[in-house]
Structure formats: C-alpha cells, structure tokens
Amino acid sequence: MMGLATDGGLLLPERVPALSAETLDAWRGLSYRDLAFRIISLFADDIPADDLKRLIDRSYDSFEHGEITPVLREDGVYILELFHGPTLAFKDVALQLLGNLFEYLLEERDEKMNIVGATSGDTGSAAIYGVRGKDRINIFIMHPHGKTSPIQALQMTTVTDPNVFNIAVEGTFDDCQNIVKTLFNDLPFKERHALGAVNSINWARVLAQVVYYFYAWFRVADAGAGKISFAVPTGNFGDIFAGYVAKRMGLPIEKLILATNENNILTRFINDGDYSLGTVVSTVSPSMDIQLASNFERYLYYLFDENPVRVRDAFAGLSTKGKIDFTDTEMARVHAEFASRSVDQEETLATIAAFRTETGYLLDPHTAVGVRAGQELASPGAEVVCLATAHPAKFGDAVEKATGITPPLPPALQGIDQLPSRCTVLPADQAAIRQFIEEHAR
Numbered sequence: 001m002m003g004l005a006t007d008g009g010l011l012l013p014e015r016v017p018a019l020s021a022e023t024l025d026a027w028r029g030l031s032y033r034d035l036a037f038r039i040i041s042l043f044a045d046d047i048p049a050d051d052l053k054r055l056i057d058r059s060y061d062s063f064e065h066g067e068i069t070p071v072l073r074e075d076g077v078y079i080l081e082l083f084h085g086p087t088l089a090f091k092d093v094a095l096q097l098l099g100n101l102f103e104y105l106l107e108e109r110d111e112k113m114n115i116v117g118a119t120s121g122d123t124g125s126a127a128i129y130g131v132r133g134k135d136r137i138n139i140f141i142m143h144p145h146g147k148t149s150p151i152q153a154l155q156m157t158t159v160t161d162p163n164v165f166n167i168a169v170e171g172t173f174d175d176c177q178n179i180v181k182t183l184f185n186d187l188p189f190k191e192r193h194a195l196g197a198v199n200s201i202n203w204a205r206v207l208a209q210v211v212y213y214f215y216a217w218f219r220v221a222d223a224g225a226g227k228i229s230f231a232v233p234t235g236n237f238g239d240i241f242a243g244y245v246a247k248r249m250g251l252p253i254e255k256l257i258l259a260t261n262e263n264n265i266l267t268r269f270i271n272d273g274d275y276s277l278g279t280v281v282s283t284v285s286p287s288m289d290i291q292l293a294s295n296f297e298r299y300l301y302y303l304f305d306e307n308p309v310r311v312r313d314a315f316a317g318l319s320t321k322g323k324i325d326f327t328d329t330e331m332a333r334v335h336a337e338f339a340s341r342s343v344d345q346e347e348t349l350a351t352i353a354a355f356r357t358e359t360g361y362l363l364d365p366h367t368a369v370g371v372r373a374g375q376e377l378a379s380p381g382a383e384v385v386c387l388a389t390a391h392p393a394k395f396g397d398a399v400e401k402a403t404g405i406t407p408p409l410p411p412a413l414q415g416i417d418q419l420p421s422r423c424t425v426l427p428a429d430q431a432a433i434r435q436f437i438e439e440h441a442r
C-alpha cells in the first residue's frame with residue numbers, strides 16, 4: 001500500500017518462488033480464479049486463505065467472460081484477450097483486485113485512504129472502477145480537460161458513486177501529473193489525508209498480471225505447443241515484467257517479445273544496449289506513449305544479480321549522463337530472455353487491416369503493435385501468444401482508419417453518452433486542486 005519504498009526505489013518480494021515441474025503439471029487444469037489464488041498465495045502470507053479467495057472471486061466476477069482471459073487462435077498466432085473487464089483494457093485485471101485488497105486491508109487496520117492520480121486515459125477509468133463504491137476510499141482522478149478521447153472521458157465521468165471525484169484540469173496531462181507530484185511531495189498534506197496511489201509501480205498490480213501468463217501458457221500447451229513465446233505491447237514495462245516474473249518462477253516461456261511504438265527506448269535497449277531517453281511522441285497507441293518506463297528498474301535489479309547498489313548507480317548515471325551503460329554479459333542475458341521490435345503507426349494500421357482481411361478479427365492499435373512484433377520475431381518452432389490489451393471499440397478511430405469499419409460498442413459502453421455524469425472543471429493550479437481535495441477527502 002505504500003507505493004514507493006522509503007528510499008525512493010520500487011518494492012520487490014524478498015524471494016521469487018521457484019515452481020517444480022510437478023507443481024506446474026498439477027496447476028494445468030485450474031480455472032483462472034483458482035490459479036490466481038495459488039499464485040498470489042505464494043506472495044501474500046498475511047491474508048487468510050478464505051479471505052483471499054473471496055477477494056479474488058469478487059474481483060473477477062466483474063468480468064464479462066467466464067474464462068476471464070480467454071485465448072483464441074487467429075492467423076497463426078494466439079490472442080490472449082485481456083479486455084473483458086469493466087473498462088475494456090487489461091488494466092482491469094490488476095485494478096479490480098487492487099481495489100478489493102485495499103478495502104480489505106484498510107478495514108483490518110481501521111484506516112482510510114484518499115487516492116490521487118492523473119491519467120491520460122486508460123489507467124484513470126480502470127482505477128475508478130477498481131474502487132467505486134468502496135468504504136474507506138475516496139478517489140480523485142485528474143484528466144486534461146477535453147484532451148482524452150470522448151469514450152475515455154465518459155468512462156470516468158459517468159461513474160457517479162459518492163466516493164469518486166473526477167477533476168477535468170484546464171491544462172495538459174503533464175500539468176495534471178505535476179500537480180499530483182507536488183501534492184505527494186508535500187509530506188504533511190500527504191499524511192494528513194492518507195494519500196494513496198494506484199499507478200503501475202504497485203507490486204500487487206504486477207502480481208495480479210503474472211496469473212494470465214500461466215493461464216495462457218497452459219491453454220496453448222494443452223493445444224500441443226512445445227515452445228511458447230509472448231508478445232507484449234509495452235509502455236511502462238509493467239505487463240511484460242509480470243511475464244518475466246512468471247518466467248523466473250519456472251514457467252517455460254521461450255521469449256518475451258517486447259513491442260513498442262515510435263516511443264522505442266526499450267527496443268533500442270534490447271537490440272543495441274542503448275538506454276538513452278528520447279522525447280515522447282503521440283501515436284495511435286497512446287497508452288504506450290512513454291519514454292521512462294517505471295517498472296524497468298525492477299528488471300534491472302535481476303539483470304544486475306539482485307545488487308541494489310548497481311541499480312542505484314545506474315539510475316544516478318541516467319540522471320547525470322541521460323543513459324545507462326550495460327556490460328556484454330548483461331546484454332547476452334537480455335538477448336536470451338527478450339526480443340524486441342518497434343512498430344510504427346503505418347505498420348500498426350496495416351497490421352489491423354491485414355489481420356481483419358485474413359481472419360475477420362479486429363485488433364485494437366496497441367494489440368496490433370504486439371501482433372506485428374510477434375509475427376516477425378517468433379523463434380522457429382515456437383508459438384506466439386499476443387496479449388490483446390484493449391478492446392478495439394476503445395480506440396475505434398484508429399480501427400476505422402485502418403479498416404473502414406467502426407468497431408461496434410460492447411454492451412458495457414452502449415448508451416454511455418446518455419448516462420448522468422459528474423465532473424468538476426478546475427484550473428491547472430495546484431492550490432485550487434489542493435483545496436478541492438481538502439474539502440472532499442475522506
């Protein structure tokens with residue numbers, strides 16, 4: 001629940017448990033919920049089993065699909081659909097559970113929390129749906145007024161539970177993020193209002209995502225595959241890091257294929273050892289428009305043989321020299337575990353169109369980035385599971401541009417523009433936002 005560690009670094013479990021081949025075999029036939037219970041239990045020793053089961057069940061009851069994350073075979077690849085949660089993007093898999101875990105722990109400690117965050121789209125709505133109607137938690141989510149897609153704004157502002165406060169800031173996403181930082185850096189304010197965060201550095205989010213790598217691996221192995229790789233559309237390195245954890249636990253993943261859009265720092269790192277920051281450009285896969293991937297720090301800890309001093313030095317070097325240097329041995333290890341490709345806007349749209357022609361299946365632009373990288377980087381004899389991170393209707397403009405087809409809105413979104421909504425428009429001024437939070441904090 002603490003977000004960052006006290007020294008400013010990220011938290012990791014003391015040990016990543018190693019699973020035996022017998023355990024993997026025994027888990028093969030488990031349902032998604034049972035698998036989630038087994039995996040999360042290995043890391044959470046402070047929640048009684050019955051309570052944890054109940055929290056997991058409740059979290060995934062909100063999913064539209066009985067399998068939670070079904071796996072389909074289309075055009076020579078497997079598609080792992082992660083978008084059957086309430087906001088139609090994979091972030092629900094983690095944030096539905098996180099909301100329930102927070103509520104449970106706050107109840108136990110008799111505490112309250114005020115979650116404050118900024119969003120340019122997907123994270124905000126998934127976070128709001130994760131905690132709507134919860135006791136002990138209020139949530140304040142800022143988005144840049146008029147600058148998110150209309151659907152994304154509606155997904156947030158039509159949640160009218162009394163504990164949800166949408167703030168449309170008259171400014172940019174960076175303005176929103178800077179205000180959040182200012183508020184969290186004001187320690188007396190942070191403590192007085194028990195400020196909490198739900199951003200992707202939260203370890204419990206990563207942990208929840210480990211589950212679907214196991215689930216999908218078992219489905220594809222059941223279908224007779226020997227070697228199995230995963231292609232992951234990547235922004236903050238959270239989703240693919242969950243795959244790395246699954247691999248460390250002993251799930252035989254052939255390669256983790258890291259797919260980026262034009263914001264390709266991670267591709268440059270994997271292919272050339274070049275980890276130097278560029279500037280963020282806007283693309284048709286906006287949830288991946290990121291340069292500094294926060295969860296990358298966690299991977300470096302393992303790449304550097306669990307030596308925290310080397311991690312700290314690397315990040316000190318990043319802020320002074322603007323880059324991190326790697327040894328040949330480290331890069332050899334990276335190449336054994338990852339492959340990567342950057343897929344530009346034109347290729348993304350072409351992939352959506354070609355996939356539609358071949359199979360009739362509509363890819364969202366983020367998923368298309370992963371599919372393209374997966375198709376091109378598959379190792380000989382290996383099957384590729386492509387993570388489908390969003391429903392195509394969520395990014396309908398790009399899909400329409402690529403195919404001429406407007407993806408039909410799923411039932412959850414139909415008529416959303418007719419629903420009552422609640423949102424407060426405020427200037428991009430931290431004093432105004434601070435005052436608003438002060439007035440509405442739990």
Ligand SMILES: *Cc1c(COP(=O)(O)O)cnc(C)c1O
Binds near residue numbers: 236237239367389
């Ligand atoms: C957040 C997001 C991503 C990127 O995931 P990371 O964990 O940040 O790497 C990809 N696709 C969609 C649709 C997203 O919402």
